[in-house]
Amino acid sequence: MTIDPGLRRLALRTLLGAFGGRTADGVAIGAGVANRAAHTAPEWAVNLVTDGLAGYCLFGYNIDSPDQVARLTSQLRAARPDLLIATDEEGGDVTRLSHATGSPYPGNAALGAIGDLGLTRRVYQAIGHDLVRVGINVNLAPTVDVNVAIDNPIIGTRSFGDDPVKVAGHAAAAVVGLQSAGVAACAKHFPGHGATIDDSHHGLPTVDITEELLRSRELPPFAAVVAADAKSIMTAHIRVPALTGDDPATFSRRMLLDVLRDEFGFTGVIMTDALEMAGAAAAAGGIAPAAVRALQAGSDLLCIGSDVDGALIELIAAEIVSAITDGRLDLARVEDAAARNADLAAWTNGTVGKAVEEDLGYAAAARAIRIEGSVKGFDSPLVVQLSAGHSVAEGPVPWGLKPHTNGTAYVHIASDETSAGALVAEAAGRPIVIVGRHTHRSTASRELVEELAATHPTAVVEMGWPASWRPEGAKAFVTTYGASHANGHAAASALGLTH
Template sequence: MSGSPLRRLALSTLLPAFHGHQPPAWALRLVEEGLGGYTLFGYNIRDAAQVSALTATLRAVRPDVVIATDEEGGDVTRLHYADGSPYPGNAALGVVDDVALTESVYRAIGVRLAAVGITLDMAPAVDVNSADDNPAIGTRSFGADPARVAAHGAAAVAGLQSAGVAACAKHFPGHGATVTDSHLDLPLVEAPLATLRERELPPFAAAIAAGARSVMTAHIRVPELTGAEPATFSRRTLRDLLRDELGFTGAVVSDALEMRGASGAIGIPEAAVRALAAGNDLLCFGGELAKSPDAEAVVEKTVAAIIAAVVDGRLTEDDLAASAARNAMLGAPAAPVPVGGYDDALGLVAARRAVRVEGPLPAGLAGAVVVQLMPPATAAVGEVPWGLAPVLPGVHPVADTAVVADLVSLAGDRPLVVASRDTHRHPWARALVESLAAAHPGVVLVEMGWPAAWRPAGAGYVATFGAAPVNARAAAEILHLC
């Protein structure tokens, strides 16, 4: 069945990845045989000219191939993986609460993506971040208020799609109430359907009303809705709720099936079959698999599993054909790509408006000692440069609490500025800041993650609502460090 119509249909539902700056021969062959498309990650991207050449190579094989990436702005960036995003992320845009600004930022992101041939952006995240300890969403969210998230999610969709790039509202039915990362396990949301309808669903309804061409599923379990399975495998979630109740007619895109929340116990091929049966159209594989020599083999095993599922009656050719048609629409521009570029200053302007200062700050900050704590990055963010270190010389990296006395001695009579992100989620980082504040009178915490309820007693507090270079520059200006 290597060249059969059924194989072509099975391939059309898959969105894997490959490693490197140009597609290998097997990746091009699969596009020719009908593969839905590819997701580009940081390891695929060197600069704009190289990405343009890569996408042109893929499109020369088949013009409607989907070329996707995760470009959320702020902490999650692929196009700017080497240097950090020039735009603040959703939390910063949400706290500014100017929907016109959000639309402009996302239009600028879309223009950059369209210029290098990317047709689908896995953004915006429209999760309502109702859990301060959420390790997966945090600053990727526009906030904790459903109405605000809905307004900005709709603006983000409009901005992206005005630039000719399909938007993907994620992570349905809402990942914001979780305290587990679905890359590592299957998160549980113990909430009644009434709560979901009031809290999680309004942003998705707004994104759909704004014309979002795709919606991404979440690998989360909501017992009242999904039973024992993740939402990605739930017909009730994807067909009854998303399509029938919310009226979504575009492509349903799965979150990465290599994540443990989806395939940890069953493997990617079986996860793919269950996801298609539930109502997904396009199946992401994720970025880690592409680094493995098994990447092509897993695609082939998944194709074989889908074909077998059709033969066994678990899937139908008609459903695969409908998915193939919806997916093909994501390989074409959502609108004519606009003429003109983007405002290079827009990101910094937005980041400046987002900075919030609580309480008095010590004098003499221009001469402060600056340190940066190094909590681990989440899987979604990856190893993107972040914080004050990329924008200021002489920043001291700190990875444990053993250096408190040394830092106090180093600062002497000068203020001590501590940059960190999600400090409240990392006991060692929280303890270090509290110890510094107790031992030194001029400590300022620059919180570059989600600003939870915790505050370090005796320290100044500056919240940037994101850790991108523009967030760091805005904070450095406020503190007179540059």
């Protein structure tokens, strides 16, 4: 079917795509390759930029080194300079630039634990400069959700904390820091993903709370980032029945227009979370219908997701054009969205990254460490890192203490594949340091650590979201508030294990 070229271009101006491409050795690859490198843009991706596409989101599979990313962004901007190029560089556990090693910054939970708003601003300014130097002008950060669910599977250490006043202060500081570097902040996930125990990548979480509680707990950080002039805010694919009915917030005119636009006075870009996520696509009957519904509700920039190719982008554009043509979608609404996206690109145009404080993130991570008990005598231990999964947002980023230790005996093991007796035997008289993430969530991990702590000198390093669980008998309990490279170095230093 032939579609109107002018309407197609208009539809493309609302889309934030993604792409496979070519590996570093020139091998062409396509969509569905989130586990493989795609370090240059394929021809179709460049052509879509020429045709008006708003921009692209870069994922870990697009990133190899700073120089490579700079070449990639230059390749794209050669087709059209006013292009939005985004990524998820939150610092901490969610990093794209440092996905191969772990982030050199400690992440939001650690910054919240420190409680220094000036430090939060400086860390985010440094992240902004890192992004600008490689040609990325939109950061899908900060996460400003108030993490009130201890076992939240998707937010956790990405949050500044569980207190809305504290989160609001750090959220505003992060926005100011990022944008002082010339990178547009995208605060997420409106109206707040912190009370969920489900992941919107896999379904539609419901936050069944009153409007009054939402306003007093979830919304203050978003009011704060609007006041700090955040250039964009990302919607959440979560359902809040009191305000959104049966729909996710991404499809809710009441949330996006009545609350965010009219009440909060937000004039920037409303961006969707990835429409390929089940919380949106399943709720709308597909990614293309989800795009139309998001525009109808008031979104401006539609993040498609990571599993994207040219055919999918064309399918979505065609559905938007069809919706305009048959009257389901108002032409003026799409024109307004495209204009806001263009204004965002113009705001970021031409900024050059500056030097940042050396080792800022490592010094910050060291300030976040909390030690209960004493780590005396744990400088020559057997370190046991318990296997732990990762969220879709985090991806398989390395974590732990091993990169920071100097010849320390170190094993990786699943908690249900060993025993306390076997570890004590392997320790051969040395104390044991257990390193885990969200250790309390696993029955096998809890029981293993509790048995060890009761019978053998044991210290625990918790690198996930902290909980109240403490194994009786443990000599020390070390909380890092994150599992980034910087957090790992801080914990190893506290134990006396660093080089």
